[in-house]
Amino acid sequence: MSLPSWVDPVARYVLETGLKNTLRMAGLAVLGSAVVGIVLGTLLTVRFWPSRALIRLYVEVWRGLPIIVTIFLIYFALPSVGVRFTAFDAATIGLTLWGSAQVAEATRGAVQSIPREQHEAAAALGFGWVGRHAFVILPQALRRLLPPMVSLLANVIQNTTIAAVIGVAEVLETGNRQVERLTYTTFESHAFEIFAGVMAIFFVISFPLTLLARHLERRLVS
Amino acid sequence: MIVASIDWGFIWDHLPELLRGLRRTLEVSGIAIVGAFAIGLVLGAVRAYRVPVFSQLAAVYVEVIRNTPILVQIFFIFYGLPQFGIRLTPYTTAWLSVMIWGGAFNTENFRAGFGAVPARYREGAAALGFGSLATFFNIVLPIGGRIALPSSINTYISVLKNTSLMTAIGFPELTNVARSIAAVTFRDAEMLLVTAVIYLALVWTLSAAIRLLEGHLALPEDVR
Numbered sequence: 154m155s156l157p158s159w160v161d162p163v164a165r166y167v168l169e170t171g172l173k174n175t176l177r178m179a180g181l182a183v184l185g186s187a188v189v190g191i192v193l194g195t196l197l198t199v200r201f202w203p204s205r206a207l208i209r210l211y212v213e214v215w216r217g218l219p220i221i222v223t224i225f226l227i228y229f230a231l232p233s234v235g236v237r238f239t240a241f242d243a244a245t246i247g248l249t250l251w252g253s254a255q256v257a258e259a260t261r262g263a264v265q266s267i268p269r270e271q272h273e274a275a276a277a278l279g280f281g282w283v284g285r286h287a288f289v290i291l292p293q294a295l296r297r298l299l300p301p302m303v304s305l306l307a308n309v310i311q312n313t314t315i316a317a318v319i320g321v322a323e324v325l326e327t328g329n330r331q332v333e334r335l336t337y338t339t340f341e342s343h344a345f346e347i348f349a350g351v352m353a354i355f356f357v358i359s360f361p362l363t364l365l366a367r368h369l370e371r372r373l374v375s
Numbered sequence: 376m377i378v379a380s381i382d383w384g385f386i387w388d389h390l391p392e393l394l395r396g397l398r399r400t401l402e403v404s405g406i407a408i409v410g411a412f413a414i415g416l417v418l419g420a421v422r423a424y425r426v427p428v429f430s431q432l433a434a435v436y437v438e439v440i441r442n443t444p445i446l447v448q449i450f451f452i453f454y455g456l457p458q459f460g461i462r463l464t465p466y467t468t469a470w471l472s473v474m475i476w477g478g479a480f481n482t483e484n485f486r487a488g489f490g491a492v493p494a495r496y497r498e499g500a501a502a503l504g505f506g507s508l509a510t511f512f513n514i515v516l517p518i519g520g521r522i523a524l525p526s527s528i529n530t531y532i533s534v535l536k537n538t539s540l541m542t543a544i545g546f547p548e549l550t551n552v553a554r555s556i557a558a559v560t561f562r563d564a565e566m567l568l569v570t571a572v573i574y575l576a577l578v579w580t581l582s583a584a585i586r587l588l589e590g591h592l593a594l595p596e597d598v599r
Contacts, residue, residue: 217578219539222550222571229554229563311444318446318543325447332454345455352443352451359442 159339163331163347171327172354178241178323179310182248186305189249190256191298195286197261208257215254221315223247228319244316252309259301263294300369307362311355324351386565389556393566396552397573403466403548404535407474411534414478415527416520419485420511423519433482440479446540448472453544465546469538477534481527488523489515521592528585532578539574549573 193208215223224247227238238246267290275289317326328351332344418433440448453468463471492515500510542551553566560566 213579214575217575217582218571219536219550219574221539221542222567222574225550225554225563226567226571229557230567231564233564307442311442314444314446315540318540325444325450329450342454342458345451345458348447348451348455351447352439355443355447356439360438363438363442 159335159343163328163335163343164350166331167324167327167347167351167354170322171324174241174321174327175310175313175323178245178248178313178316178321179306181245182252182309182313183302183306185245185249186252186256186309187302189253191260191291193253194257194260195264195291197257198264212254212257215250216258218251220247220251220312221318223250224315224319240316240319240321244313244319244321247315248309248312251312252305255305255308256298256302259298260294263297264290266297267293297373300366300373303362303366303369307359307366310358310362314355324354381565381568382562385560385562386569389566390569392556393549393552393569393573396547396549399466399546400535400538400548400550403470403473403538403541403546404531406470407477407534407538408531410470410474411477411481411530412527414474415481415485415523415530418478418482419489419523420516422482422486423489423515437479437482440476441483445472445476445537446543448476449540449544465541465544468544469541469546469548473534473537476537477530480530480533484523484526484530485519487526488521489519491522492519518594521594524592525585525589528581528588532581535577535581536574 193211196204197208197212199205218226224244227247228240228243231238264286271289271293272285275285280289313323314325316323317329320326322330328347332342332347335341335343418436421429421433422437424430449468449472452463452472453465456463496514496518497510500514505513538548539550541548542554545551547555549570553570557563557566
């Protein structure tokens with residue numbers, strides 16, 4: 154049994170252009186989220202109310218807004234104050250704001266779960282605040298951060314599809330363009346097969362990550 | 376700065392339109408939340424009690440929905456199903472897709488909640504002569520439902536936020552209305568800021584409700 158002739162060009166466009174953009178965007182957003190989130194989450198444990206209030210506001214705003222609204226704000230509202238981003242960059246920044254809020258919250262919990270003795274021992278060895286956190290506390294907290302980071306990766310990969318709404322050629326948008334192309338050129342719709350294929354692509358990526366996160370979580374508890 | 380250049384009169388003039396969009400957001404969310412509650416309750420019990428065949432089917436449903444993007448699910452329902460003669464309006468697609476999505480997450484919430492009911496409570500019920508159905512309705516459901524409540528409200532908040540994706544299929548909910556007004560007036564910043572404030576007000580209120588409920592509904596032995 155061979156596949157219908159329309160499948161090959163569609164699959165190539167979705168995988169070569171779409172999947173590449175999806176993975177590039179997800180990679181950048183997760184990296185950015187990890188860096189910003191871990192710094193903000195660690196600072197969230199410092200007992201100084203003005204910084205805590207500001208970081209809290211950051212976390213609650215970007216966690217509270219639908220991601221599509223955040224991306225719209227960056228892509229459509231910022232140009233009115235002279236700040237312009239490409240659709241790809243706007244979506245990546247939007248995902249990073251959302252992701253970093255998630256990481257900050259997880260980091261706060263992970264840092265606070267490290268016993269106070271670890272802080273005291275590090276201080277006794279002459280570490281300052283930065284050295285204490287960078288070399289003693291965060292390496293231990295990272296163990297706890299690993300499962301939520303894997304879940305975040307799966308979620309960010311799924312949420313890159315929102316970039317389709319502002320026209321970024323990620324997996325969903327490339328699939329959508331192919332649906333339209335086939336409809337106009339062959340007068341028959343292949344939306345069902347193509348969107349089912351798009352779902353399959355995401356499932357194949359996301360399901361192993363979900364299982365991995367669950368496995369890491371369980372290992373942490375025991 | 377941004378705030379100083381905002382045209383408040385413009386926002387005021389378009390507020391009624393935005394509020395009509397908000398009403399559709401809330402209506403669609405409301406229907407989806409009721410449906411997701413029912414799905415979660417039934418399938419959560421099916422999963423927790425490992426009802427043969429149905430439990431496995433529910434597991435497949437949960438994993439497929441949780442591991443594929445909701446926007447693709449929406450496109451699949453709205454653009455894919457018509458190929459088989461199933462044509463849904465944007466309105467039906469809106470509540471149906473977030474209901475299916477929320478139901479999957481809620482199945483997990485309730486499965487975990489029912490699973491967390493201590494076995495000794497069920498043993499106590501059995502010792503008092505309760506049958507398995509009576510045990511479920513009198514012991515497992517009220518206690519497990521309480522345990523599942525905070526996480527299920529979190530799911531409902533996500534359901535509400537996800538209705539904003541319906542802008543992609545042209546359903547005039549809050550986000551879509553804001554974009555439509557901006558498209559003809561070029562006041563993107565004003566419209567999006569108001570929209571953001573409305574979403575935050577809704578989400579923060581619901582989150583505060585969770586924290587209140589968590590304290591109120593905590594099981595007595597958890598309150599130390």
